Amino acid sequence: MMDHNLHGQDALAHYAACPMAEWPPALRAHLAECPVCREEMHWLRTVEAALASWPLAEPAPGFLERLLERLAREQVPARAGQVLPWNIWVPAMTLGAALIIAALALPPQISQAWEPAISEWPRQVAPWAAEGRLTLDRGAFWAVWSGLFVATGGVGLTLALSAWNARYTRRVEEVKRALSEAADHLLKMAHRPS
Amino acid sequence: MEDPLAEWVARAQKGDRAAFEELVKRTHRRVYNLAYHFLSNEQEAEDLTQEVYLRAWRALPDFRGDAQFSTWLYRITLNTAMNYQRTLRTQEQAAGAAETLAHFDAPLPDPAAAAATRDRNARLWATVRRLAQRYRVVLALFYQHELSYAEIAEVLGLPIGTVKAQLNRARRALAALWREENGDDGS
Incomplete structure (x- = not known):
């Protein structure tokens, strides 16, 4: 049996908004024997019926014209020459940085096949490494190099994916459609008798 | 769910004023209605609605389409109303209800x-x-x-x-x- 606590009355408000067919048997049974809840349900249903056709508050006549007139005076937000949004240029910069770091970190001996160890580093990486105080065998070097590249690239890719939205999906669909139409066009041209 | 206003939004984002005006025409009654619920005053609700669309126009390039355009507008309405209420004295005009309600219904x-x-x-x-x-x-x-x-x-x-x-x-x-x-x- 439902009691008259707050939870019970919230449940009444919930069911008042539902068709009676959806009322659970326990609620029906309770309403049949409880005049307090029956009364509450009556008022909730009355209000629910009124809310179902509740009209919008209408602005005064001429409001739309005034609004459009005011908006017409507003400048177009800067778009031409606008820098790309951060969620595009940050991933692009990150990927670019990953490539640059990878290129700079490439020691000169890397082109020599099967060099047993790397002891000469370009000065751009770190002066102390270039002075020969850092020696890595080839396996360790590739592990660090690949790890650095993959990690930085991964950050860029994560940012790019997190920035993905419905607009980009639509653009991809548009590009796919355009490519498909271009392919159809080319096929037709190829099959056209000369 | 596909946003029924998506086409207009995309055009407006490219700076098409006519498309933005169409968006305003299609949504202004609801934005006004929500503004009215916040402020309970016709003139202030009109001012707020105007402010909402000015903000929306300026922020439109940043609209990512994650939510429906109308939902995005309602969020701007809510934020603008909160700011508005901080600066304006909110007046509850309980006695003015009849005057406010005079033009609600279409003829039946x-x-x-x-x-x-x-x-x-x-x-x-x-x-x-x-x-x-x-x-x-x-x-x-x-x-x-x-x-x-x-x-x-x-x-x-x-x-x-x-x-x-x-x-x-x-x-x-x-x-x-x-x-x-x-x-x-x-x-």
Whole structure:
């Protein structure tokens, strides 16, 4: 049996908004024997019926014209020459940085096949490494190099994916459609008798 | 769900004023309605609506299309209203309800039915105005703007469970006021 606590009355408000067919048997049974809840349900249903056709508050006549007139005076937000949004240029910069770091970190001996160890580093990486105080065998070097590249690239890719939205999906669909139409066009041209 | 306004939004984002005007024409009544629920004053609701569209126009390049355009507008309305209320003295004009409600209803074929509907709507508006603002807004978003629980949660920045609870409390509060004002024969 439902009691008259707050939870019970919230449940009444919930069911008042539902068709009676959806009322659970326990609620029906309770309403049949409880005049307090029956009364509450009556008022909730009355209000629910009124809310179902509740009209919008209408602005005064001429409001739309005034609004459009005011908006017409507003400048177009800067778009031409606008820098790309951060969620595009940050991933692009990150990927670019990953490539640059990878290129700079490439020691000169890397082109020599099967060099047993790397002891000469370009000065751009770190002066102390270039002075020969850092020696890595080839396996360790590739592990660090690949790890650095993959990690930085991964950050860029994560940012790019997190920035993905419905607009980009639509653009991809548009590009796919355009490519498909271009392919159809080319096929037709190829099959056209000369 | 596909946004029915997506095409207009995409054009407006490219700086097409005519497309933005079309968006304004299609959405301004609902934005005004929500603004009215926040401010309970016609002139302030008009000012707020204007401010909402100015902000929307400026921010349109940043609109990512994650939510429906209307949901995004309602969020701007909510934020703008909050700022507005901080700077303006909020006036509850309980006595002015009748004047405010004069132009709500479109004419109906049956004069008696029209009169009854008009009367009920006027009573409903007058009663709703006595509710706390958070209840007015959640009722408006659910019943007038026909948003889902999830959409309301997105607009208000609340968990869905809180929205449901607030809606039920708003219904109860409204029913209690309706009963108080309309006596034994309120329907």
